[in-house]
Amino acid sequence: MRSNLHYPVTSRPTIGVLAGWQFYRTATNLSYLLPIYRGMSRAAQKLNCNLLLACGIGPSASPSDPYRPAWPVAANDQDFVPVGPWNTHGLIVAAPLHSPERAEYIQQLRAAGLPVLFIGSGEPGPTIMANNTAGIMAAVQHLVGHGRRRIAFVAGSPDDLRGDSGRRLQTFRDACAQFDLALDERLIVYGRHVYDGGFAAAQQIFASRVDFDALIASNDESAIGAMDALKQAGLRIPEDVAVIGFDNRLEGAVQQPALISVHVPLFNMGYQAMEQMWQHLSLGVPLPDSIEADAHLVIRQSCGCGKTTAGQVSLNAAQPLFRQIAEQIQKQVFDLSEEETLALCRNLSEAFETSLESGDPLAFRTALKEVLQRTVKSQDGAHIWQDAITLLGQSLKERSDPSLG
Secondary structure, X not given: OOOHHHOOOOOOOEEEEEEOOOOEEXXXXXXXXXXXXXXXXXHHHHHOXXXXXXXXXXXXXXXXXXXXXXXXXXXXXXXXXXXXXXXXXXXXXXXXOOOHHHHHHHHHHHHOOOOEEEEXXXXXXXXXXXXXXXXXXXXXXXXXXXOOOOEEEEEXXXXXXXXXXXXXXHHHHHHHHHOXXXXXXXXXXXXXXXXXXXXXXXXXXXXXXXXXXXXXXXXHHHHHHHHHHHHHOOXXXXXXXXXXXXXXXXXXXXXOOOOEEEEOOHHHHHHHHHHHHHHHHHHOOOOOOEEEEOOEEEOOHHHOOOOOOHHHXXXXXXXXXXXXXXXXXXXXXXXXXXXXXXXXXXXXXXXXXXXXXXXXXXXXXXXXXXXXHHHHHOOXXXXXXXXXXXXXXXXXXXXXXXXXX
């Protein structure tokens, strides 16, 4: 093992990326890593740095494949990809690593002087992570608001109890105590954050014959698996069992009913990780000890709420309109950075004002078309702009009748 001190930083640093599990299921990208990698790729283009993505490949297209990451050490359970201290100035590593040997290898690199930044909690060192506590607490509180009292929990991986899986599970236990909910251990099952695991977890809960009226999953993929198991068992969602996921992936939004989920800004986390590493390598800025990305519930039908949150947004007179719109859009985007979202919202808001002043809707229509075209080119759907239209409409109503403000 050789320190990056032998590989001096130039005006164009090289940053490597490793993950503790495979990026591909043969030909299909794993949804959690995809927006993170996309964010890093976008940031690398902006910052003019080299990016080496190590992408392992699962043995088949099955979601139950064992973890098989791309890793710079040859072993039977991982794909050998030489992304390490010999050809990078720093590493971004997605946790959990699912292996004591892999965890030890990364700590050895850190000890030898290679800058390392983790995405996801659980490993010692600088970390960017989701606010797991706020997300799960909001999910439990929302279900309690619907009158649900017997909540099942599909946890993540039992080998990640120091990381995101463990934090989400512990917060669920804490939330049950806070809201005086009965906590039956038979309603807590591990789903390994994969579809098959979520499906099997729901079946295990059925077999326990314990009554439950809601289910929270530690990620969307296992939530979707659990939803299919519920449907197969003849249970209605949300009438019989309300379901909430975590991550807010596109796959959840197209389920029937659409899956309410805790939104995690995965694209932004990847983008921010690249920015932080670049600033450290190029400007000498210390890597952060810990950064928590905000988490919000995105309301959909699987909990019993209506089809959209549009009716729930309202204006704040103390904040510019375009920033209010950006806050709503940023809760739902998958492939737009905060900077891009803010620029799009500013353009849309300014075009709205121009059309109001001129009495000609052309400027607004043109700006809206450009916004939708940019969104469709990404992995985001045009529906995310519904809240923007609602806020603009609310603004118009308040101008027509100030008593509505």
